[in-house]
Amino acid sequence: xxxxxxxxxxxxxxxxxxxxxxxxxxxxxxxxxxxxxxxxxxxxxxxxxxxxxxxxxxxxxxxxxxxxxxxxxxxxxxxxxxxxxxxxxxxxxxxxxxxxxxxxxxxxxxxxxxxxxxxxxxxxxxxxxxxxxxxxxxxxxxxxxxxxxxxxxxxxxxxxxxxxxxxxxxxxxxxxxxxxxxxxxxxxxxxxxxxxxxxxxxxxxxxxxxxxxxxxxxxxxxxxxxxxxxxxxxxxxxxxxxxxxxxxxxxxxxxxxxxxxxxxxxxxxxxxxxxxxxxxxxxxxxxxxxxxxxxxxxxxxxxxxxxxxxxxxxxxxxxxxxxxxxxxxxxxxxxxxxxxxxxxxxxxxxxxxxxxxxxxxxxxxxxxxxxxxx
Amino acid sequence: xxxxxxxxxxxxxxxxxxxxxxxxxxxxxxxxxxxxxxxxxxxxxxxxxxxxxxxxxxxxxxxxxxxxxxxxxxxxxxxxxxxxxxxxxxxxxxxxxxxxxxxxxxxxxxxxxxxxxxxxxxxxxxxxxxxxxxxxxxxxxxxxxxxxxxxxxxxxxxxxxxxxxxxxxxxxxxxxxxxxxxxxxxxxxxxxxxxxxxxxxxxxxxxxxxxxxxxxxxxxxxxxxxxxxxxxxxxxxxxxxxxxxxxxxxxxxxxxxxxxxxxxxxxxxxxxxxxxxxxxxxxxx
Numbered sequence: 001x002x003x004x005x006x007x008x009x010x011x012x013x014x015x016x017x018x019x020x021x022x023x024x025x026x027x028x029x030x031x032x033x034x035x036x037x038x039x040x041x042x043x044x045x046x047x048x049x050x051x052x053x054x055x056x057x058x059x060x061x062x063x064x065x066x067x068x069x070x071x072x073x074x075x076x077x078x079x080x081x082x083x084x085x086x087x088x089x090x091x092x093x094x095x096x097x098x099x100x101x102x103x104x105x106x107x108x109x110x111x112x113x114x115x116x117x118x119x120x121x122x123x124x125x126x127x128x129x130x131x132x133x134x135x136x137x138x139x140x141x142x143x144x145x146x147x148x149x150x151x152x153x154x155x156x157x158x159x160x161x162x163x164x165x166x167x168x169x170x171x172x173x174x175x176x177x178x179x180x181x182x183x184x185x186x187x188x189x190x191x192x193x194x195x196x197x198x199x200x201x202x203x204x205x206x207x208x209x210x211x212x213x214x215x216x217x218x219x220x221x222x223x224x225x226x227x228x229x230x231x232x233x234x235x236x237x238x239x240x241x242x243x244x245x246x247x248x249x250x251x252x253x254x255x256x257x258x259x260x261x262x263x264x265x266x267x268x269x270x271x272x273x274x275x276x277x278x279x280x281x282x283x284x285x286x287x288x289x290x291x292x293x294x295x296x297x298x299x300x301x302x303x304x305x306x307x308x309x310x311x312x313x314x315x316x317x318x319x320x321x322x323x324x325x326x327x328x329x330x331x332x333x334x335x336x337x338x339x340x341x342x343x344x345x346x347x348x349x350x351x352x353x354x355x356x357x358x359x360x361x362x363x364x365x366x367x368x369x370x371x372x373x374x
Numbered sequence: 375x376x377x378x379x380x381x382x383x384x385x386x387x388x389x390x391x392x393x394x395x396x397x398x399x400x401x402x403x404x405x406x407x408x409x410x411x412x413x414x415x416x417x418x419x420x421x422x423x424x425x426x427x428x429x430x431x432x433x434x435x436x437x438x439x440x441x442x443x444x445x446x447x448x449x450x451x452x453x454x455x456x457x458x459x460x461x462x463x464x465x466x467x468x469x470x471x472x473x474x475x476x477x478x479x480x481x482x483x484x485x486x487x488x489x490x491x492x493x494x495x496x497x498x499x500x501x502x503x504x505x506x507x508x509x510x511x512x513x514x515x516x517x518x519x520x521x522x523x524x525x526x527x528x529x530x531x532x533x534x535x536x537x538x539x540x541x542x543x544x545x546x547x548x549x550x551x552x553x554x555x556x557x558x559x560x561x562x563x564x565x566x567x568x569x570x571x572x573x574x575x576x577x578x579x580x581x582x583x584x585x586x587x588x589x590x591x592x593x594x595x596x597x598x599x600x601x602x603x604x605x606x607x608x609x610x611x612x613x614x615x616x617x618x619x620x621x622x623x624x625x626x627x628x629x630x631x632x633x634x635x636x637x638x639x640x641x642x643x644x645x646x647x648x649x650x651x652x653x654x655x656x657x658x659x
Contacts, residue, residue, distance in 0.1 A: 058554050078557045085558050091551030093570065108560030152555070 003031035003067075004192040005055070005160055010064030010074075012050045012216075024050040026216040028064070032160075032209075037186055037193045039207035041200060042239075047216040048196045049088075049164060055194065056085050056162050069159050079108075081160075086153035088165040088196075090145040092137035098148050099124075099133040105152045123151045126181055128174070142169045147178075154185060161186070163195035167202060179205045200240060212236050228295075230374065234364040237293045237357055243321060245293045246331045249361065252284040261292055261356075263327035267306055275353035276371045283367055284358060290367065291359040296321070298355035299333035301341075305348035310341045324349070401634075407627035415623045430628035450629055452604065453611030458636065460597070460607055461590040463526045465583050468533035473579060476538050477571060480545035481553075494538055497531045502595045505531070510599055520602045528596050533586040540585070544578025545571060580647040584640060591637050608633040 012025040025047040032038045040048035053059040055066055057078035066074040073081045084105070092101050102120050111119075124130040127147040132140050137148070146169045153161055166182075167175045183206050186193050197203050203210045204224040212219040212227065212235075219239075220232040231237035237245045250261040253268070259276050262268040269292075273281060284290055301322070308324035308331060320335045324347060333349065341347050358368045366374040378386075407415050409426040434450045479491045509528065510519065518524030548571060556566045572579070594609040601610065612629055615622045 056554070056558060058550075077562065078554065079560045079562060081558075083558060085555070087551045087555060089549055089551045091549055091555045093552060093556070095573065104556075105559045149555075156559075 004034040004036070004069055005030070005032040005194060006065075006067040007031075007051070007055075008065040008067070010051070010054060010066060011062045012047070012054060012059060013062045016062065024216050025054070028218050030211055030218065030221060032192060032194055034192055035187070035190050036208045037183065037195070037206055039203035039210045040194065040196045040213060041198070041203045041210050042213035043198055046213040048213050051213075052085075052162055052164055052194070052196050055081075055160070056083050057081050082158050083160045083162055084153045084156040084158035085162040086150045086164060086166050088168065090137075090142075090149040092145055092148055092152075094137050097134050097136055098129065098140070101137065101148060102133075102152050102155055105156050109157070119155055123155045126154075126185060127151050127178065143171060143174070146170060150182070154182070154191075157189070157191075159192070161191050161193040163193060165197055166195055168197075168199070175202075182206070200242070212239060214239070230366070230369045231293070231357060232366055232374075234291055234293070234359045234366075237359065237366070241295055243296050243332050243334065245295055245357070246299065247291055247293050248327060248329060248331075249289055250292045251289050252281075252287070254281055254285055261290075263292075267327045269306070269351060269356075271353040276368070277373060280358075280368045280371065280373050283373065287361065289361045291361050291364075293357035293359060294331075294351050294355060295357075296332040296334040298351060299331060300350050300352075301333060301335060302348050302350040305350035308347050308349050310345045310347055311343050313341060313343065322347070404627045404630050407623060408631045410624055410627075412620070412622060412624050415627075430624040431632075433625055434628050434632065448611075448614045449603070450608070450611055450614075450632075453606055453608045454632065454636075456597075456601075456605055456611075457591055457607035457609070457633065459522060460525055460529060461587050463522065464529035464533050464590045465537075465587045467526055468530055468537045468586055469579065469583055471530075472534050472537035472582075473541055473572070473575075474567075476541035477545050477567060479538070480542045481550065491538070491542070495535045498535045500531075502531075506595065506599045513600060519600060520605055522605065525597060525600055525605065528600060529590050529593065531596075532589045532593060536586045536589060537579075537582045540582035541575060541579055544575040544582075547578075548574045577647045580644055584644045587640060588637055591633075 007028055007030040010025060010028050011023070014020070014022040014024060028047075028051060030038075040051060042048045050059060054061050054074070055068075057073075057076065061074045064074075065072055068082060092098075093104070096104065099120055102123065103116050106116050106119065120133070121130070124133055127150060129144060129147050129151065132144055132148075137145055140148075146167070150163065150166050153163060167178060170178065179202065185191075195203075195206065207224065209221060209223055210227055211221040214235055220227060220236045222230070222232075227236060227240045231240060231245075234247065238247060248263045250263050250269070253260040253262060254273065257273050258270055259273050259281060260268040260270045276284075306326070308326040310322055310324045311330075312321075312323040314321045314323075315338055318336075320338060322333045322335060322341060324331055324333070326349065331349065354370045356368070356370065357366060359366050368374055406422070408430055409428070410424050411427060411429065414421075414424045434448075437449055437451060475494075479487055513519035513524050518527070552574070553566045553570050556570050557563060561569070591607075592609060593607070597605070597607050597610045601607075608629065612626060612633075615626045615629065
C-alpha cells in the first residue's frame with residue numbers, strides 16, 4: 001500500500017544564501033498511511049509549522065518532494081492539492097456567518113443545498129457550535145472561532161486533513177471531550193490527518209504515530225507507546241513525558257557478576273549483571289561515560305535504597321511529585337497517592353534495571369531500554 | 375468619559391472650539407465673501423453685515439466676468455469639468471495599476487520588491503518643477519502636451535505612490551491565512567484576490583482613492599505647465615480672476631466654493647467607508 005502522504009527528503013530554507021538564512025526543516029522523510037492520524041510534535045521554531053505549510057502549499061519546498069496519494073503535489077497550487085486545513089489563527093472570513101464560513105469549504109464539492117445543510121449541522125453538533133451558526137466571526141470567542149476553523153477543515157472529504165494547533169485555544173474540559181469526538185470522526189470517515197501541536201497530551205491522545213521534531217530535524221517517528229518506552233535519543237527522552245525524565249551522567253563498572261552505574265563517587269546504581277544483555281555490558285564498558293535516564297514514575301520510594309533529601313513536595317490532586325537532592329543533582333519521583341515526605345526529610349530511592357534508559361554521552365543516541373540494546 | 379472631571383470636559387470643549395475656529399475660519403470667510411461684491415469685501419474695517427448677492431455665482435456660471443472697467447469671458451464651468459475629468463481619470467488609472475501592485479508588494483516578497491516600491495514612493499520626493507521642464511519637451515515631441523491622456527499620465531506621479539503605499543498597508547493587515555483558507559478550498563489566487571482581499575481592503579482602497587482624488591484635484595503646477603486654456607482645471611483657471619483691472623475677490627470666492635463642493639461631497643459620502651476602514655482590525659479575530 002502506498003502512503004497517503006509521503007515527504008521525500010524535504011528541506012526548507014528561509015532567505016537562502018543570505019546572512020539571515022534559516023534552515024527550518026532539514027532532510028525530512030515522513031510517511032503517513034491512509035486513515036492514519038500523525039502528530040508533528042515539537043517546541044516553537046522546530047520546523048513543524050513550516051512542514052505543514054509546505055504540505056498545504058503556502059510555503060515552497062526548497063528541495064525534496066511531497067506526494068499525496070501517489071501524486072506529486074509540491075509544485076501544484078494549494079487549490080489542486082486535495083488538502084483541507086484548519087488554521088491556528090482561525091482565519092474566518094469576517095463578512096460571512098459561521099454557517100456560511102463552514103459551508104463555503106464545501107463549494108468545490110458541488111453538493112445539493114440540503115446535503116450542505118445536513119453536513120454543516122452535523123459538524124456543528126460535533127464541535128458544540130450549533131448555537132452560534134448564524135453569528136459573525138467577530139461576535140464569537142477565540143475558542144469558538146477555533147472550533148469553526150476546525151469544522152471548516154473536517155467537513156471536507158479531502159485526501160489529507162492538515163490541522164495546525166487545532167485545539168490550542170479551547171478550555172481544558174472541552175478539549176478533552178473534543179479530542180475523543182474528533183478522533184472518532186476522523187476514523188469513522190476514514191480521513192487521513194496530520195496535525196501540528198506542542199501539547200504532548202494532545203499528540204498522545206489523537207495520533208497513531210508522532211513525529212518529534214527539534215531544530216528542523218526529525219528526532220523520532222514512532223507510536224506514542226514507543227516514544228515513551230523506547231526514546232531514540234536524549235532529546236526525545238527528555239521531551240516526552242511529564243514531569244520530564246531524570247537524567248544523570250554515569251560511568252559503568254562491570255565487576256564480577258554485578259554492573260554498577262556510578263553517578264557520583266559515593267553513589268552507584270548496582271544491579272546483577274543478568275539484568276543487562278552481554279552486548280550491552282560490552283558496549284557500556286567501552287564508553288568513558290553514559291547518560292542514564294529514569295522516568296519519574298519509575299523512581300520508587302523504598303525502605304532500603306539510595307539516600308536522597310527531599311526539597312519539594314507537590315500534590316497535584318491525583319499524584320505527588322517529590323523532588324529530592326540526589327547524586328549531586330536533582331531527581332523527581334511521582335507517587336500515585338498523597339505522599340508524606342516533607343522538605344528536609346531523608347528518603348531512600350530504588351530504580352529497577354527494567355526502567356533504565358541508557359544513552360550514548362556523545363551522540364545522545366539511545367543505547368538500551370530496560371537492559372536490552374536499543 | 376464618566377471619569378473626566380467637569381474642568382477637563384470644559385477644557386476639551388474649549389480646545390476643540392479653538393481648533394475648529396482656527397481651521398474653519400478661512401473657509402467660513404470665503405463663503406461669506408462669495409456672497410458679497412468687491413466693494414463690500416474691500417471695506418475697511420471689514421464687517422459682517424452686508425446684503426447677500428448671487429451675482430458672483432451668476433457670473434461664473436454664465437461665464438462672464440464683469441468688472442468696473444470691462445467685461446470679459448471666462449470659462450470656469452469648463453475648468454470645473456476639466457478638474458473632474460482629470461481627477462476621476464487619474465484616480466481610476468492609479469487604482470487599476472496601484473491596487474494589484476500594492477497586493478503584490480504586500481503578499482509576495484520577490485527580489486528587489488522593496489526597491490521597486492520605494493522607487494515608486496520616491497516620485498513623491500521629486501520637486502515637480504524639476505520633472506516638468508524635461509517632461510514638457512518630451513511631451514511636445516511625442517504629442518502628449520495639452521492632452522487629457524498626457525495630463526492623466528503625469529498625475530500618476532501624485533496618485534500612484536499614494537494609493538500603492540496606503541493600500542499595501544491595508545493588504546498587509548489582512549491575515550494571509552484568510553486567503554490561504556479560501557485558496558485551499560479550491561480557488562485560484564486571482565479569485566482569492568477578487569473575492570477576499572479586495573472586499574476586505576475595500577475601505578482602505580476607498581480612503582486611498584479619496585486622498586488621491588483630493589491631491590489630484592488640488593494640483594496646480596502640472597496643469598499650469600502642460601495644459602492650455604481648454605484643458606486647465608479650476609486651480610489654474612482661478613488665475614483668470616486676477617485681471618488687469620484688479621482682483622475679483624467675490625468671484626474668486628464663489629469659484630473656490632464651487633470647486634471645494636465636489637471634493638467635500640465625495641469626502642462626506644466616503645466618510646462611512648473611512649470609519650469602516652479604521653475598524654478593519656476586527657478582521658484579525
